Amino acid sequence: MAKLSLLLVLLLIFFASSSCTCPHDQMNALFQFKSSLTKSINTHSNESSVFGMDSWKPGSDCCLWDRVACSSSSTKKSRVVIALYLDSIVYIDPESPMVLPTSVLMPIFGIRTLMLLDISSNHIEGEIPGTALANLGKLVHLDVKVNKFHGFIPQQIFHLKYLQYLDMSENLLNGNLSHEVGSLKHMRTLKLDQNLLQGSIPEEIGNLKKLEELSLRSNEFEGGIPSSILSLKALKVLDLRDNLLSMEIPSTIDKLSNLTTLALGGNRLTGGIPSSMQKLKNLDTLSLEKNLLDGEIPKWLFNMKSLKNLLLGRNNLTWNGYVKTMAPMFNLSKLSLSSCGLKGEIPSWISSQKGLNFLDLSENQLGGTFPQWLAEMDVGSIILSDNKLSGSLPPRLFYSISLSVLALSRNNFSGELPENIGEANGIMILMLASNQFSGEIPRSISDIYRLLLLDLSMNRFSGTSFPSFDGAFLAYVDLSSNEFSGEIPTTFSQETRILALGNNKFSGDFPMNLTKFSMLEHLDLQDNNITGEIPTFLSQISTLEVLVLRNNSIQGSIPESIFNLSRLRIFDVSNNKMTGKISSKFGNLDGMIKTPNTISSLPIIFTFSIEFNDLIVTWKKSKQGLSSRSLSIYSFLDLSRNQLSGKIPASLGKLKGLKLLNISHNNLSGNIPSSFGDLESVESLDLSHNKLSGLIPPTLSKLTELSTLDVSNNMLSGKIPVGGQMDTMADSATYANNSGLCGMQIRVQCADEGPPAGAGGGFPGEEQEEAEDEKWFSWEGAGIGYSVGLLSTVVIMYLFDYFAPVLVQVRSTRRRRRA
Numbered sequence: 001m002a003k004l005s006l007l008l009v010l011l012l013i014f015f016a017s018s019s020c021t022c023p024h025d026q027m028n029a030l031f032q033f034k035s036s037l038t039k040s041i042n043t044h045s046n047e048s049s050v051f052g053m054d055s056w057k058p059g060s061d062c063c064l065w066d067r068v069a070c071s072s073s074s075t076k077k078s079r080v081v082i083a084l085y086l087d088s089i090v091y092i093d094p095e096s097p098m099v100l101p102t103s104v105l106m107p108i109f110g111i112r113t114l115m116l117l118d119i120s121s122n123h124i125e126g127e128i129p130g131t132a133l134a135n136l137g138k139l140v141h142l143d144v145k146v147n148k149f150h151g152f153i154p155q156q157i158f159h160l161k162y163l164q165y166l167d168m169s170e171n172l173l174n175g176n177l178s179h180e181v182g183s184l185k186h187m188r189t190l191k192l193d194q195n196l197l198q199g200s201i202p203e204e205i206g207n208l209k210k211l212e213e214l215s216l217r218s219n220e221f222e223g224g225i226p227s228s229i230l231s232l233k234a235l236k237v238l239d240l241r242d243n244l245l246s247m248e249i250p251s252t253i254d255k256l257s258n259l260t261t262l263a264l265g266g267n268r269l270t271g272g273i274p275s276s277m278q279k280l281k282n283l284d285t286l287s288l289e290k291n292l293l294d295g296e297i298p299k300w301l302f303n304m305k306s307l308k309n310l311l312l313g314r315n316n317l318t319w320n321g322y323v324k325t326m327a328p329m330f331n332l333s334k335l336s337l338s339s340c341g342l343k344g345e346i347p348s349w350i351s352s353q354k355g356l357n358f359l360d361l362s363e364n365q366l367g368g369t370f371p372q373w374l375a376e377m378d379v380g381s382i383i384l385s386d387n388k389l390s391g392s393l394p395p396r397l398f399y400s401i402s403l404s405v406l407a408l409s410r411n412n413f414s415g416e417l418p419e420n421i422g423e424a425n426g427i428m429i430l431m432l433a434s435n436q437f438s439g440e441i442p443r444s445i446s447d448i449y450r451l452l453l454l455d456l457s458m459n460r461f462s463g464t465s466f467p468s469f470d471g472a473f474l475a476y477v478d479l480s481s482n483e484f485s486g487e488i489p490t491t492f493s494q495e496t497r498i499l500a501l502g503n504n505k506f507s508g509d510f511p512m513n514l515t516k517f518s519m520l521e522h523l524d525l526q527d528n529n530i531t532g533e534i535p536t537f538l539s540q541i542s543t544l545e546v547l548v549l550r551n552n553s554i555q556g557s558i559p560e561s562i563f564n565l566s567r568l569r570i571f572d573v574s575n576n577k578m579t580g581k582i583s584s585k586f587g588n589l590d591g592m593i594k595t596p597n598t599i600s601s602l603p604i605i606f607t608f609s610i611e612f613n614d615l616i617v618t619w620k621k622s623k624q625g626l627s628s629r630s631l632s633i634y635s636f637l638d639l640s641r642n643q644l645s646g647k648i649p650a651s652l653g654k655l656k657g658l659k660l661l662n663i664s665h666n667n668l669s670g671n672i673p674s675s676f677g678d679l680e681s682v683e684s685l686d687l688s689h690n691k692l693s694g695l696i697p698p699t700l701s702k703l704t705e706l707s708t709l710d711v712s713n714n715m716l717s718g719k720i721p722v723g724g725q726m727d728t729m730a731d732s733a734t735y736a737n738n739s740g741l742c743g744m745q746i747r748v749q750c751a752d753e754g755p756p757a758g759a760g761g762g763f764p765g766e767e768q769e770e771a772e773d774e775k776w777f778s779w780e781g782a783g784i785g786y787s788v789g790l791l792s793t794v795v796i797m798y799l800f801d802y803f804a805p806v807l808v809q810v811r812s813t814r815r816r817r818r819a
């Protein structure tokens, strides 16, 4: 408050002495806006800040401030504020839940002379303040994208009769598009993309006769494309991508004769590509990818001279051989024919496309070799993964400094990588997984200073020394499933976040130089022959979330320092030679206590859905691939198949975030701690092949997520607990080889007497009395309530934008979890 009143005093002084042309009331409104914004930010967090408002100072002409524009002074009238560029005005840590209330905007709505208002990218939450907005009757341009606006689009927007540009993308609007849209007779541009509008696109959209640009991208519109859209004769850009639109593309789409962009990708459209489309003489972008379109790719498309971007991939379209001999009339910049049933060699007509920058022919059945002509075209992105291409890569390909994405995974390419690969030093993404490449990684690869992602997994690469990547931006390195040997390499960039070296022939101890990876989140060394102890210095990599050391020859006990890794969520040292006790400090691993909800900070996503190589973990008795992208939401502890001894510390029960706990195949003794009943997220619990004794604690019946339990091959006795998921744990093999377990799950009636003498569990004997009344085979009809596996319930959706540059920052990650 003190600050605020000081500000007001300053304002008054300023107003008294000022002779500037900026109207006082407008300057006052701007000061109020700045102060409410600053206040709002400071009460939330110290880390957030306001940008580009330093010049907003008393004593200066507000027409000269940054982010403000006034009417021209040449007019006789005094100057007034007509434009506010308030985009990205605050910085808020993306992980912080902080938002700004819409009330911070209120002062601005008093500036009635505004023609342009841009408040995009500001974490503003609430409904779009319609009534206040109605004051701004002169608005021509309104941009509210990338905020957290929700609710309906206020009707008042539809009365802003001069509005030419309206962008509400990337919010959380969920209302149906109001019928009021129909009254927007003067609106020339309607952009509502990237919200979450539901329902179908109203027919009234057709009333907006002056619309030149209609964008409803990334919403949840259903139903067909309304036929009234076809009456929008002035329309140049129609962008309805990434909705839920179904039915066919209107057959009279040619009525929109001025169309330059027709973007309908990412919907559920069916039917064929209407032939009237060929009359759209100005069409330069045709985006129909990711729909359910079928039929043949029409020949006439190749006569459309104006086309620059042709994206037809991932439909059910088919391709006939006719194109082999034809000379297309267009010069494309982008071409996607992914998953279009292409067979034979890579079509040679592509060589006529002089300005081609993006080529996606993935998921076809293309054979033959990588054509020399394609290598000579200097294409920026070449995506040929999931085909049947073979042979070696032409060195010419790497003379190109335009090459930024090369994705050839899952083909049958072979031979060594060309020595000159580093000449293509603009490569950002190099994905060559699952081919037959062999030999060493060429030295020159370290010249590719822009490399962000290197996936060479599942080939036959070998060698003991690695090129240096120091200084590069390389964040993701996957060399797993090759034949590399020697010490664990540490020549990668310090920026490395994900390092997967599993299933090679690496040996020796952990190198000290691992600690240079100060941003490493994911270290996978499984299936090698690493020896020595887990070094205490590993704890210096405080960012570590996933540490997989499975199936090596690691000895010694788990160092206490590991428990400093507060983000560690997945720790797998199974199948090694670990000795000693399970430390009670495991209970301190925060990453396994909290329900994991972090999103990998890997700064990249792809405009094509190529899976990263999966990390294999042992999940419910079978090895399953977990996509490394969804790994961020799992929490595992696997200490199985070692020589750990002593008692199980009760503190393990604190790890409430764990989905899997496997301490089987050790030499553990004592009781199962009753605290295991607190492992509220655990789905898979394996304690088998130890020397555990006493009762199975009745608390296990609290584990509502439990779907796999194995306590076999111990010395357990007494009654198997009943209730909850325990009723469904009825596989007798998982109780086998113990010292007298009984219960309905294994159809063994418990004796009248209590648990055998010496069982240290000390659970009250009254349990046994209940047992008398039990219906022995009740389990047969028992309602099976166990949880659906996590694997099938977690969906991570990555936003995808063909029109953005191939590599974009992660803008948004939506996740659906178990309801």
Ligand SMILES: *[C@@H]1O[C@H](CO)[C@@H](O)[C@H](O)[C@H]1NC(C)=O
Residues within 6 Å of the ligand: 043, 044, 045, 046
């Ligand atoms: C801001 O920083 C001060 C000291 O630096 C700290 O006491 C306070 O908790 C911080 N506030 C927030 C919201 O982080």
Ligand SMILES: *[C@@H]1O[C@H](CO)[C@@H](O)[C@H](O)[C@H]1NC(C)=O
Residues within 6 Å of the ligand: 174, 175, 176, 198, 199, 200
């Ligand atoms: C949108 O309209 C549909 C019917 O067209 C209706 O079922 C749905 O509930 C509406 N959604 C909202 C948020 O009003």
Ligand SMILES: *[C@@H]1O[C@H](CO)[C@@H](O)[C@H](O)[C@H]1NC(C)=O
Residues within 6 Å of the ligand: 233, 234, 235, 258
């Ligand atoms: C189509 O575009 C041309 C050139 O921009 C323009 O003259 C014409 O008026 C437009 N047609 C309609 C129906 O708006």
Ligand SMILES: *[C@@H]1O[C@H](CO)[C@@H](O)[C@H](O)[C@H]1NC(C)=O
Residues within 6 Å of the ligand: 294, 295, 316, 318
């Ligand atoms: C794709 O088209 C083929 C015939 O062209 C048809 O047999 C198949 O069912 C279609 N698939 C889908 C998913 O529509």
Ligand SMILES: *[C@@H]1O[C@H](CO)[C@@H](O)[C@H](O)[C@H]1NC(C)=O
Residues within 6 Å of the ligand: 328, 329, 330, 331, 354, 355
């Ligand atoms: C394609 O571009 C090349 C080079 O710019 C030009 O020579 C050729 O005529 C163009 N072809 C068409 C069909 O526009």
Ligand SMILES: *[C@@H]1O[C@H](CO)[C@@H](O)[C@H](O)[C@H]1NC(C)=O
Residues within 6 Å of the ligand: 390, 391, 412, 414, 436
């Ligand atoms: C892959 O290429 C090799 C020769 O490099 C060949 O022997 C093999 O049959 C090919 N495999 C497939 C599936 O085409």
Ligand SMILES: *[C@@H]1O[C@H](CO)[C@@H](O)[C@H](O)[C@H]1NC(C)=O
Residues within 6 Å of the ligand: 490, 511, 513
């Ligand atoms: C460890 O890193 C240092 C400095 O980067 C380097 O000089 C040294 O050779 C590295 N040691 C090994 C074994 O790679």
Ligand SMILES: *[C@@H]1O[C@H](CO)[C@@H](O)[C@H](O)[C@H]1NC(C)=O
Residues within 6 Å of the ligand: 503, 504, 527, 528, 529, 551, 575
């Ligand atoms: C352990 O890794 C080796 C390769 O280092 C592999 O051959 C073996 O099958 C792996 N064992 C298990 C149980 O996965």
Ligand SMILES: *[C@@H]1O[C@H](CO)[C@@H](O)[C@H](O)[C@H]1NC(C)=O
Residues within 6 Å of the ligand: 507, 508, 529, 531, 553
């Ligand atoms: C692993 O390394 C040790 C010592 O370096 C060696 O004795 C052993 O044979 C190796 N195991 C395998 C499977 O290569």
Ligand SMILES: *[C@@H]1O[C@H](CO)[C@@H](O)[C@H](O)[C@H]1NC(C)=O
Residues within 6 Å of the ligand: 539, 560, 561, 562, 564
């Ligand atoms: C890590 O843990 C060890 C032993 O528990 C302790 O001595 C050390 O101070 C810790 N280091 C850090 C950086 O917290």
Ligand SMILES: *[C@@H]1O[C@H](CO)[C@@H](O)[C@H](O)[C@H]1NC(C)=O
Residues within 6 Å of the ligand: 574, 575, 618, 619, 620, 621, 622, 640, 641, 662, 663, 664, 665, 684, 685, 686, 708, 710
């Ligand atoms: C626990 O680990 C052992 C040995 O690594 C493995 O055989 C078993 O299948 C795992 N148990 C579960 C439930 O995944």
Ligand SMILES: *[C@@H]1O[C@H](CO)[C@@H](O)[C@H](O)[C@H]1NC(C)=O
Residues within 6 Å of the ligand: 643, 645, 646, 667, 669
């Ligand atoms: C298992 O632990 C017991 C003590 O609990 C010890 O006597 C025995 O040697 C251990 N066995 C192995 C194989 O480590």
